[in-house]
Amino acid sequence: MNVMLFGPELYYLGAALVFFLLSLKRKPEPKADYQIALALGVGGLVVTALCLCQQGELFFKAYRVDLFSQIFKFALALAFFFVLTISHNLAHIEERYHAEFYLFLTTTTIGMMMLVSSVELLTIYVSLELSSYSLYILVPLRRGDGIDVEAGIKYLLIGAVSSGVMLFGLSYLFGATGSTYLTEILPKMPQLVSSPIGVLGLLLALAGFFFKLSVFPFHFWAPDVYQGAANQVTTFIATASKAAAVALMLRLVALGAGYGYSFTKALVILSIVSMTLGNLVAIIQKDFKRLLAYSSIAHAGYFLMGIITMKEAGYIAAVYYALAYLVMNFTVFMVISEVAKDGRDLKIQELAGLWRRSPLLSLSLIVGLFALAGVPPSIGFTGKLLLFTSAMNQGYFWLVLIGAVNGTISLYYYLRVIYASYFTDDPSLGPVAISTPMRILNYALIAIVLGFGVFPDRIVELAKAAVHTVL
Amino acid sequence: MLVFNQLETYLYLALLLFAIGLYGVLARRSLIAILISVELILNAASINFMAFNRFLAPHPAVGQVITLFIMAVAAAEAAIALSIIVAVYRKLKSINIEHATELRG
Amino acid sequence: MLIAPLVGLIILLLLKDEQKFLIRAVSLVSAGISLALSIYTFMAYDKGLGGLQFVEKYEMVKTFGITYFVGVEGLNAPLLLLTGIVIFTGVLTMWELEERTKEFFIWILALVTGVFGVFMSYDMFMFFLFYEIAVVPMYILILVWGSTRKEYAAMKLTLYLMAGSGLIIPGILMLYSASGLNTFNMLLLHKAHFSPWVQKVAFVLLFFGFGVLAAVWPFHTWSPVGHVAAPTAVSMLHAGVLMKLGSFAVLRVAMYLCPDGFHYWAQLMALLATVGIVYGVFVGLSQTDLKYVIGYSSVSHMGIVCLGLATGTVDGVNGSVFQMFAHGIMTALFFSSVGYIYDRTHTRDIHELGGFSRIMPVASAFFITAALCGAGVPGMASFWAELLVFIATVKVFPVQGLLAIAALVVGALFALRVVQTTFFNAPNPKFTHFEDVSPFLGLPRMMLIATLIFFGIFPQTMVGMIKSAVIPFLQGM
């Protein structure tokens, strides 16, 4: 078999091994670890970039490698790298655990990479669990006053239950179709949704993915985990695992020959509820990360919107928005972890006077938040508009209307953050020093967010090609 | 035909197990108990797989393989869960879920 | 024209905070360039030829049929000119700004870029994109450099407008998908024949969505609050230019794309507009804060614009576009002179002020001119605009027309009341020591007045321009 097909995964396996060895060292030297991790992260980017154009199937067709999966793998590698860049101060994780932190970060990345290109139930399940378990461990890795373990245990419980439910659903699917290959199951959708067992199976199976995507009603872990986990971990959860989940959902529905009317309707309702709920609850949050958690719930609703169009345009929009979301969300988290150098949870007021303490960070914060709110000229805006467009093309008028209104609501709390950072001032807070690389990263991110917002053509074309490989 | 030579029997059994597991997850307060209930859910799933495999799968091996995988994964899950529970115990001096109610709103 | 502010913006980004003069200079230059360009286009536009000119166009996103497509025609040329003038004078007006100068000019220029973009683009996607670009910086501009109740005002304004966009997006997309042409290009969409139902729904969505920005009654309450809170130049830009975006968008998108919808809702439009006119005047009559007064007067004047649009006759639309222009200049003048006085006295309460014609004759002369213009005194640009609108309206909606005309009396009372209490009577000893406008600061105001009077005496230069576009426009409907 062609090694390149499995290249990224193999590479990260190697990386994981390295970190494992590092974690065995008696006396920890976080600096060195960080150097190595960064190097490996860059290498991972290179490898995934190299493997971008691979095509093929592995492991008895259980594992498909195509442009779609490779793009997402690249995105994941990017997220991995991003998280490493802001990991130079893992203040809240004890030094002897740094290596393990990297280790589990790598393993979860591997899990997600496998997730995006697995097309068989068992493979999906295993890779899903792989990614999840590493995260379960990462969350309570934080040195904290109890909320970390609480977040960890909640994450674990909800995750375990939903994955169990999913497994149960998968078993029904298996029973109903006698196969575990998506390629064989999904064409059978029509008669599947017409049989109770099929419906049940499908529904329960979706639970797992919804859990990853933190769609209502599987969103309960998000706020607690976002707040409880270390900033870097939260960043990874908020960026990488979202992307992976979107990819998986796309695979699921893209192969489908069309679900029943009522099924889609259910999805529509779920999407509406989660975007509305997320936005409304986010309004009253004090903790910045928690606020972002709710915004992520709302965004899950938006993703769903693109997915339920069941049309190419919708998938393109979803892919575009997933990539966009990865970048813009990271921009914001980057600001968080830069401002909260000591790794504490950032209250919104603590952003006070950021324009004075670090103009650049405040600028990227504004850009990132406006992008999340879908204000032009940013990829957030373009992506959202593409989503709406595709939804409207399918005649989901009310969905679009509600989505647009939700945009307004969301703007309110984003503006509150901007208000705090831009207008209020608190002399007690000193300036935030940022290193030159971070500076460059900032500029790069701003450039990406704005640039691809105004000229989205390249990305859209890419997404189009990717979606074509899936269909 | 014997009652335990029918698919339905096993399906109902699995369903029962699933229900029990779900109930346990929702009702029990001790983390360990909850963990056990989760395992029950998994087992329900594997019973399903076996049953379907036995009765109407074209390829006789698939279900068994899956079940094996499930066992392994469940083991891993248990390990992680237990380790976290230990951590919880260290921090909160209790493994009662009711004491882990810091984050809300 | 788009590029000039952008370049200036980028240069500003690179500049240091300390080099205030350089910053101002750069922004002034870029504003000046865009002014020059707008004047050039206004002059160089060939009325005889008509249609779109100075077109630039290339594909942005093929998959969704998004093109970058800008051009100039009789409808937007005046507004481009307006924008050029207002931004130029605005920058001059804020010359004295000391606090966070760099950011201020950055945002201002961003805003102006958006405005130019909206006026010029013929692609709905880009149109909306620029629209938002123009709207959003207001939040920060008001928040940081504003005055009274700015948090409230800024938040209110932004959310209000965003809620507007919340209606606009579905409207636009509805047309987009209903056309089935997979293009955002308005000229193409115009040819697509939408079903009456689509048109009705889309029109009402778009009308209210954009109407919020045009301060259509009863969605006007953000505007006085916003004006009061905003710093001078921003008020100028906002009342002078941004509100026009709304009405222009109603014309360019809503009316252009769904004529049937327009005819269906015209009655409502006219009604709301009339209410706005009368209402604004009366409410303004009992305000004591200068900026509130102006805010409500612009509510009333925008009502006139909207009324003109509602008639859907050549005269009416001519008038209302002309009114957009005239009101823009006039309000800019208003705010710049009020801003000048406020910067000195730090009060805008008309009872506290008084006798300013003696203290600073020039500054008050500016204000009085603006006020008279607002009262619709002939010889000023706005007189012609209102004249056209009223005549057109009486033909189409007699009752509304008469009401609007009657409101003029109160309008006069309204303007004169302010002028009298503020600038006449005995001077308030507290303020007697303030010096008058320096020639340099007076320059921008002089420009504004000159524009007002020039187009007041030679209205044809403007009307001819507008007409060249309006007639085909309405024939297309």
Place this chain on the structure above:
Amino acid sequence: MGPCDPNFLSCFLIVALPLLSFAVIMIFTWRRHRLSLAISLTCSTIPLILAWSLFFRLKDTVTLAKPIVTQVNWLVSDAVIVPFGFLLDPVSLLMLGIVATISWLIQIYSIGYMEGDPGFARFYADLSLFGMSMLSLVSASGMLQLFISWELVGLASYLLIGFWYEKFSASEAGKKAFVVTRFGDIGFFMGLVFLTFFMKDINIFGLGIFDINNAALTKKLTEAQFTLCALLIFCGVAGKSAQFPIHVWLPDAMEGPTPVSALLHSATMVAAGVYLITRLFPFFAASATAMTVVLVISTITLLLSSTIGMVAKDIKQVWAYSTVSQLGFMAMGLSAAALGGSTLFAGYYHLTTHAAFKALLFLCAGVFIHHFGTNDFFVMSKDGGRKLAIPMVTVTIGALALAGIFPFAGFFSKEAILAQLWHLPNKLWVGLGLFGAFLTAYYTFRVIFVMLFPRKDDDPVWQEYYVREEGGHGHGAHDDDHGHGGHHGVPWVMSFPLIVLAAFTLVLGFLQTPLEKFLLGESHPHEMNYVLLFSAVGCALGGIGVAWLDWGSANARWQGFIRKVPALENFFIQKWYMDHFWRWFLNTFIYGTFSRIFTYNDRRVVDGGVDAVAFSTIGSGRLLSFIQTAFVQLNLLFMVLVLAGVGLYLLMGR
């Protein structure tokens, strides 16, 4: 005829030069008084020359029937086409001359009067603005142009009345004048709009005055529509030339400097209304109803103002009210002529003469005021008003003219008007006219006698006077604000205009026939109606006589015969409570009702509604956040329940 036409050019210059001077002074030279004066004077002299040259060049060629119209397009919208141009016919030519002359004289006069005033330059700028707008009003060819200049006149008068803006009463009066006249103007505008509305296909604004008068166009209106338009347009007239009930602004307008009062509020601006009637004479004449209304209103105006004039103590007030009454008189004449199917001559003639002698009277008053620093002619007379020879003589001449005594101008013109009234079937009108004439003579000579025959300070009449002071009326004796009432002789720049005007007053009377010939093309020899003649003169003399008894003769008790009826007198002193009425109206309705209600609505309902939405959103957020309990199993339960719900929905919904 295009813009290159000589008439057009000269007219254009006449109009443009004052505007130019206004602009120049306002922008550049407003700090340099002398320079501004020079500019303004040149820019008023040239029009003067041009106007008269036009007059003499064209006086034989043009007639009312075929005027010279030269115009270019000003604004070409779709249906709305606005021309800019000039219409030269006898009426406008003569009026041009008059306006140019008087404003020129006033400018001369003001050199002395306004000397040393801080706003000297501004004053001249405003004067030029006024001159420009008035001239273009007179010579306008299109209705809209006329309306525009009409508005500009209002603007100029606003600026001039409120000239001493630091004085509250002045700025108040200015505002009042502007708003009240605006009220009328809107009526005017509506009238025009209605015309356009009714004659759908034609656009009145594009048409010249000439066309409106042309019956062929107007006949397609129904009687009712026609009357409506005519009345609405008359609103404008009433506003400008202070007809009842919106005459209230004119007396207050006396707050302005006296030259302004002389220029605007006697000769030119207020005459604009009457001028408009003459302009549109055929048009108005076409609607009998409208004309009757006009007749009634003007009669009321006549009586009202002359009665108030009887009790005013401020000399300018007296002249102001006399102006109002004379305007009423003109309107009467015109409407009567219209009803009687006669010509516009009488009213117009009176307009001409009145311009001359009223300006004269005001200027004289100005001299006195300037000299004694008071407006109260009682005080003047005490301070020896009659010592100023020239003004005293001229004022007497003016008074005689006003009272309508042979051989002064007023006699002839009043005669003409009364003749028109006489022709009306109902003799009531002529009676009222005569009564008006009587009152006029009375209050005029009240002033004259008081001035001529002052009393010693210890004279008992002074208590009387002070008692009346308590009776307090609006604009009692208050000193002029430009604060230089120093006792110096009358400068020639001030006395020269007096003499000129006096000369006019004497001459104009005898120009009746040629004028009529010039205006109407032919002059029908009017049969001397002796009854009317004698009754008129009788009334005048009677008035004077009564005045003599009350004020003049050595043992007169210096109180009007009206004192016999105190209630009535008070009623007059309170100006028939018109001011109170308007004030009340304003406070109750405009400010009180609408403004308050709307503002409240805006704050509470509209804005409150918006805020309510916002708060409810936040509140719902807070509410929903309770779903996120800290207790994980509840979350799980919720999760399961929702899942079950969806499952059921799907199973059912299949």
